Amino acid sequence: MHCLVVDDDAEIRTSLTAYLQGFGWRVSAAADGQVMRRLLAADTVDAIVLDLMLPGEDGLALLRWLGTQPDAPPVLMLTARGDTTSRVVGLELGADDYLAKPFEPRELVARLQALVRRASKGQGGAVSDDTRxxxxxxxxxxxxxxxxxxxxxxxxxxxxxxxxxxxxxxxxxxxxxxxxxxxxxxxxxxxxxxxxxxxxxxxxxxxxxxxxxxxxxxxxxxxxxxxxxxxxxxxx
Known part of the structure; x- marks a missing residue:
């Protein structure tokens, strides 16, 4: 399984990469949206860990963009603890799950595995809001x-x-x-x-x-x- 970690904090990118690799994941990392887009265009990704507090184009803008892409992978967003508004908006924009920082890495792995399992069963995407x-x-x-x-x-x-x-x-x-x-x-x-x-x-x-x-x-x-x-x- 291939995970893309998008976070401007180099320490978080490095630690998550090492931790996920210990569970058999292949990991790519990006510090901003521009690199994220390039990596998505170059390779198949099974899940994205996306920090909302990014410089320049923030995580919410990237979620909007991902929502326009066919077959976009499931997204686990990272938010600041207590940032209720961003969590709600992120979920409304199509994020599949969230974790508040600081988080337990083992929980992140478990949530990613659950996202990929659901996506493989055809249950990863939400039904349309327009469907009555x-x-x-x-x-x-x-x-x-x-x-x-x-x-x-x-x-x-x-x-x-x-x-x-x-x-x-x-x-x-x-x-x-x-x-x-x-x-x-x-x-x-x-x-x-x-x-x-x-x-x-x-x-x-x-x-x-x-x-x-x-x-x-x-x-x-x-x-x-x-x-x-x-x-x-x-x-x-």
């Missing part, structure tokens, strides 16, 4: 009317919190989402979202999907990490 009807399992999800539709064509209304939560899940199937990530992805103007409200929304959404906490078919709890939406999502 999505299908997963025996359910359909109408994002315009904010309804779940079961196999008998019966619509089940979702609350605003349940809708935002399911919308976040269907955009990132097969990916473990921490409560912090879900808070950022489901935040609405004037609405306070915290760990407790996320857990309550998960519980209520599970009930509507026929899931249970003990035997979840769709929304799985990953102990110590968060929740995972275990389904293939496709347009209807």
């Amino acid at each position: 009807l999505l299908r997963f399992g025996r359910w359909r999800f109408d994002r315009l009317t904010r309804q779940l539709i079961n196999a008998e064509d019966v619509g089940i209304a979702l609350s605003s919190a349940e809708f935002r939560l399911l919308a976040a899940f269907v955009q990132r199937p097969g990916r473990v989402l921490s409560r912090d990530q879900l808070i950022e992805l489901t935040r609405a103007q004037g609405v306070e979202v915290n760990d407790r409200s996320i857990d309550l929304a998960v519980s209520r959404l599970r009930a509507k999907l026929g899931d249970t906490a003990r035997e979840p078919a769709l929304i799985r709890t990953v102990r110590g990490e968060g929740y995972l939406f275990d389904a293939e999502v496709a347009p209807c």
Whole structure:
């Protein structure tokens, strides 16, 4: 597997290169967007580690550019701890995951491996925001009317919190989402979202999907990490 590390900090580039190589990765490194583009044009890359705080053309601008490229590899973005706005914008622009600095290198490797596994299964990309009807399992999800539709064509209304939560899940199937990530992805103007409200929304959404906490078919709890939406999502 080939990883491209894009970071203007030479020490981080060097240490990540050595660490990833220890896990069998082939690694290329770039200090800015210009070198990143050149390396992507010259070779196939399986995943990108992208620092958002780059001089000149920053990581958000590079994410926008990557979003216009066919078959762009999955992106793990690196952000400053507490930089909530950039994390949210980065996820909206198509980043597949994030880590806040300072980070544990072993966690970075695990997240990269998960990104590549999902991409190889055809689940690496998010469904289009313009797609109204999505299908997963025996359910359909109408994002315009904010309804779940079961196999008998019966619509089940979702609350605003349940809708935002399911919308976040269907955009990132097969990916473990921490409560912090879900808070950022489901935040609405004037609405306070915290760990407790996320857990309550998960519980209520599970009930509507026929899931249970003990035997979840769709929304799985990953102990110590968060929740995972275990389904293939496709347009209807």
